Amino acid sequence: MAASTLTEVARLAGVSPATASRVLNGSARTPGPEIAERVRKAAESLGYVPNAQAQGLAKSSSGLIGLIVHDIADPYFSAIARGVQAAAREQRKMLLLATTGGTPEDEQAAAAAFAARRADSIVIAGSRSTRPQDRDGNAGLAAELDRYCRNGGRVGVVGHPVVGAEAPEGYHVVAVPNEDLSAELARELAGNHSGSFVVIGGPEGLLTSDDRIRGFQRGLESAGLAPAEVLRTGFDRAGGYEAGTLLAGRIKAAQATPSGASRPCIFAVNDVMAIGAAAALRSEGLRIPRDAAVAGFDDIETLRDFRPALSTVRLPLEEMGRLAVPAGVGGGPGGDGGTTVSVTGEVMLRRSTQAAAGAPA
Amino acid sequence: MAASTLTEVARLAGVSPATASRVLNGSARTPGPEIAERVRKAAESLGYVPNAQAQGLAKSSSGLIGLIVHDIADPYFSAIARGVQAAAREQRKMLLLATTGGTPEDEQAAAAAFAARRADSIVIAGSRSTRPQDRDGNAGLAAELDRYCRNGGRVGVVGHPVVGAEAPEGYHVVAVPNEDLSAELARELAGNHSGSFVVIGGPEGLLTSDDRIRGFQRGLESAGLAPAEVLRTGFDRAGGYEAGTLLAGRIKAAQATPSGASRPCIFAVNDVMAIGAAAALRSEGLRIPRDAAVAGFDDIETLRDFRPALSTVRLPLEEMGRLAVPAGVGGGPGGDGGTTVSVTGEVMLRRSTQAAAGAPA
DNA sequence: CTGTTAGCGCCTTCAG
DNA sequence: CTGAAGGCGCTAACAG
Numbered sequence: 001m002a003a004s005t006l007t008e009v010a011r012l013a014g015v016s017p018a019t020a021s022r023v024l025n026g027s028a029r030t031p032g033p034e035i036a037e038r039v040r041k042a043a044e045s046l047g048y049v050p051n052a053q054a055q056g057l058a059k060s061s062s063g064l065i066g067l068i069v070h071d072i073a074d075p076y077f078s079a080i081a082r083g084v085q086a087a088a089r090e091q092r093k094m095l096l097l098a099t100t101g102g103t104p105e106d107e108q109a110a111a112a113a114f115a116a117r118r119a120d121s122i123v124i125a126g127s128r129s130t131r132p133q134d135r136d137g138n139a140g141l142a143a144e145l146d147r148y149c150r151n152g153g154r155v156g157v158v159g160h161p162v163v164g165a166e167a168p169e170g171y172h173v174v175a176v177p178n179e180d181l182s183a184e185l186a187r188e189l190a191g192n193h194s195g196s197f198v199v200i201g202g203p204e205g206l207l208t209s210d211d212r213i214r215g216f217q218r219g220l221e222s223a224g225l226a227p228a229e230v231l232r233t234g235f236d237r238a239g240g241y242e243a244g245t246l247l248a249g250r251i252k253a254a255q256a257t258p259s260g261a262s263r264p265c266i267f268a269v270n271d272v273m274a275i276g277a278a279a280a281l282r283s284e285g286l287r288i289p290r291d292a293a294v295a296g297f298d299d300i301e302t303l304r305d306f307r308p309a310l311s312t313v314r315l316p317l318e319e320m321g322r323l324a325v326p327a328g329v330g331g332g333p334g335g336d337g338g339t340t341v342s343v344t345g346e347v348m349l350r351r352s353t354q355a356a357a358g359a360p361a
Numbered sequence: 362m363a364a365s366t367l368t369e370v371a372r373l374a375g376v377s378p379a380t381a382s383r384v385l386n387g388s389a390r391t392p393g394p395e396i397a398e399r400v401r402k403a404a405e406s407l408g409y410v411p412n413a414q415a416q417g418l419a420k421s422s423s424g425l426i427g428l429i430v431h432d433i434a435d436p437y438f439s440a441i442a443r444g445v446q447a448a449a450r451e452q453r454k455m456l457l458l459a460t461t462g463g464t465p466e467d468e469q470a471a472a473a474a475f476a477a478r479r480a481d482s483i484v485i486a487g488s489r490s491t492r493p494q495d496r497d498g499n500a501g502l503a504a505e506l507d508r509y510c511r512n513g514g515r516v517g518v519v520g521h522p523v524v525g526a527e528a529p530e531g532y533h534v535v536a537v538p539n540e541d542l543s544a545e546l547a548r549e550l551a552g553n554h555s556g557s558f559v560v561i562g563g564p565e566g567l568l569t570s571d572d573r574i575r576g577f578q579r580g581l582e583s584a585g586l587a588p589a590e591v592l593r594t595g596f597d598r599a600g601g602y603e604a605g606t607l608l609a610g611r612i613k614a615a616q617a618t619p620s621g622a623s624r625p626c627i628f629a630v631n632d633v634m635a636i637g638a639a640a641a642l643r644s645e646g647l648r649i650p651r652d653a654a655v656a657g658f659d660d661i662e663t664l665r666d667f668r669p670a671l672s673t674v675r676l677p678l679e680e681m682g683r684l685a686v687p688a689g690v691g692g693g694p695g696g697d698g699g700t701t702v703s704v705t706g707e708v709m710l711r712r713s714t715q716a717a718a719g720a721p722a
Numbered sequence: 723c724t725g726t727t728a729g730c731g732c733c734t735t736c737a738g
Numbered sequence: 739c740t741g742a743a744g745g746c747g748c749t750a751a752c753a754g
């Protein structure tokens with residue numbers, strides 16, 4: 001990492017480093033109309049590349065935005081990342097990415113690393129958890145983030161506020177009405193489904209999952225129906241597949257009895273799980289929506305061409321990422337401390353939950 | 362970004378900054394068994410967070426790895442990103458992410474930004490192009506990267522070497538046998554398909570696309586078949602959809618003639634395009650593989666549950682990302698300069714290209 | 723084993 | 739409008 005320095009450029013141009021700095025970077029006005037040219041040429045011929053670390057040190061501001069996600073290859077997070085990236089670009093900042101697998105410990109480590117790099121802001125996405133085994137981790141993460149805020153950093157959160165966070169100022173959360181949307185989904189589903197309902201949820205304590213489950217049950221109740229049975233598995237495709245396999249067994253067993261069809265409506269708390277469940281049903285020889293209705297949540301773009309089209313709740317993922325990035329220097333309207341902005345989603349009823357399908361051919 | 366400094370910690374602990382530095386960071390041995398404790402407590406109580414920028418300046422090494430992709434929300438890139446992230450983690454470095462939309466100009470800008478940040482290495486993914494309008498952009502990108510290498514940086518490339526790059530040392534490329542794999546796919550497809558072949562490719566000049574097209578034709582030829590017609594569209598889902606719509610029209614027209622069925626085998630040069638084409642066919646009322654066989658390339662994970670299962674060529678995307686990261690300090694076997702490592706793929710024949718499907722019921 | 727002295731590369735008052 | 743001097747926070751040679 002040798003590269004030439006500003007001083008070398010200045011020397012070659014026969015000016016002081018201060019002058020060189022003024023013309024090469026955004027100082028008030030560029031000095032001497034022709035001195036400037038001389039400096040620029042010198043820089044060019046030396047292949048000068050300003051050292052952002054040094055600049056950052058001097059100006060104490062890094063031009064960095066840190067993003068913490070569970071897994072960048074998960075389409076939910078990569079969509080959010082796109083939004084964050086877009087916002088970062090608009091603020092002329094670079095994006096630092098950390099993936100954690102979802103454990104608060106790793107999230108804390110990532111936050112610490114970002115703080116060390118003096119990131120101007122940190123965005124954290126991914127469901128929070130209140131599981132007992134995450135207690136300590138959450139506390140550590142909250143402490144790290146709180147300190148970061150106290151030192152002037154801004155943190156953006158998509159979804160639930162960080163568990164246990166205290167710093168009043170600095171946090172900016174993008175709230176997602178998971179519960180309400182799930183309730184709405186349940187109500188609409190209840191309208192054209194006559195069988196039982198089953199929910200495939202993530203582990204208990206995962207806030208996003210819990211909210212969606214609660215909302216769904218509430219929706220069912222408001223439609224005058226009994227609450228759905230809840231199956232707990234992993235919050236990913238594998239979890240959905242596992243639950244799907246279990247359900248497939250039940251459905252087939254029921255179909256074998258004389259009383260006949262039990263056609264459940266399965267709500268997986270996210271699209272990826274729903275797809276996993278659907279795959280399991282299919283590999284057991286069942287068909288959707290004939291033998292079971294299936295719905296998900298998120299409306300992942302890559303899954304839109306899935307057939308039968310998956311009923312789900314569309315979330316403006318990219319927009320959520322964009323909104324989660326705390327405002328830049330300007331500090332826009334709403335200003336600092338404790339900002340909360342809400343997005344909204346939309347229930348998308350599609351083939352996967354249709355009642356009477358066309359001719360089975 | 363106030364935070365407390367090492368000097369403050371040292372003062373509070375009653376030692377010199379050098380000593381504090383030694384205990385708080387990885388120096389040879391931690392000094393005095395109890396002095397160390399004192400320093401650590403001081404740091405703790407002050408909530409000290411080392412300033413990585415300053416450390417980087419002093420050690421002239423940033424601990425950063427830059428990754429350049431077209432679009433992080435594209436599953437192809439996000440899978441690679443996961444691999445890069447994993448490798449970065451192993452090297453205990455952070456990941457800087459830049460998305461460019463694929464234009465060489467933006468890629469150059471990203472490379473420059475990474476160079477400015479003194480990234481220890483830069484990984485660039487995404488098809489290179491030889492289109493005329495990219496000439497200047499490519500030159501600029503190559504110049505930027507060459508300079509970066511000359512200054513001691515290492516660049517990793519997944520896919521084709523950067524067009525026009527000269528610096529002999531420093532480049533590390535992960536080669537993908539696109540052409541051979543496509544040829545193999547063509548041969549296997551030729552084995553159980555009797556109709557015509559059509560290729561849906563990206564714009565001419567996109568190396569990855571061109572390689573795959575060329576390979577496919579070669580495979581056809583070696584199977585004694587005539588070359589396939591090539592449709593050029595965008596290298597994304599929309600492109601696939603567009604071409605699919607066109608083909609659907611043709612297929613339906615042919616089916617209407619007395620001579621009867623024209624059941625083409627459509628090879629889209631990547632999975633996302635294939636899915637787009639499939640969606641178009643379906644929305645025109647056609648079915649796969651009954652009315653047309655469809656194959657893609659990449660074997661995107663999120664698309665594995667697509668039905669009918671898509672025939673494609675599996676690429677070890679994550680592994681590619683991991684391999685693209687130049688070795689850390691050690692410089693592993695193979696050392697520096699001009700490294701090239703190859704990965705291999707595997708043809709996956711699935712439902713979407715099956716010849717005589719079961720009973721159409 | 724600890725403290726002192728120099729910078730790393732740049733920006734920013736403050737004089738000239 | 740330009741140059742000189744000091745410092746951002748930390749590490750790395752040297753002394754002691």
